Amino acid sequence: MSTMKAAILIESALNQGRLSRAGLEQLLGKLPQRYRSPLSRVRSDAQSGTETAVRWWLEERCVRVRSQVQLALGIRVDLLLGTNWVIECDSRRFHDDPDQYREDRRRDLVLASRGYRVTRLTWEQVFLEWKATERMLQTMLRRRDHRRALPA
Structure with a gap:
């Protein structure tokens, strides 16, 4: 999955309240740096x-x-x-x-x-x-x- 597609899914989940900021931090913490860095730009x-x-x-x-x-x-x-x-x-x-x-x-x-x-x-x-x-x-x-x- 591309970073962009992941960002779309994550931002949708944040906006709909299906993912919390704490949950996002936990998710990003498990990713390699090359994905974690760009995905740190996601918004709710x-x-x-x-x-x-x-x-x-x-x-x-x-x-x-x-x-x-x-x-x-x-x-x-x-x-x-x-x-x-x-x-x-x-x-x-x-x-x-x-x-x-x-x-x-x-x-x-x-x-x-x-x-x-x-x-x-x-x-x-x-x-x-x-x-x-x-x-x-x-x-x-x-x-x-x-x-x-x-x-x-």
Whole structure:
């Protein structure tokens, strides 16, 4: 199993309360250093495996990324890159419902009005079409738009 897959499983277990921090320390303590070191980056706030995969990819590229950031009243985002780029990791399970779809668009509009750029990634884009998705994300990162200041 790859380190990334292990991180996805561990973060999911932490988020769902199926694994405690003490249990994680015990688990990591049994692993060889080459696995223990990268897995020490796992977090308990990841809401999905898609979010974990994207965040780890960004961190490996030394992109400043924060998880589960509250940007406005009632608006928490999956990932915030730099100062203004929001990445939401959507799955059909939670975002295909017409009410949730409408709410997602409302939130996107609020964020855009405040100067944030919102990108929504699907499970398929991350796990089935990753090479194409990766190229596009790299192009966007190279422009460094995520480092510009938000409007006053």
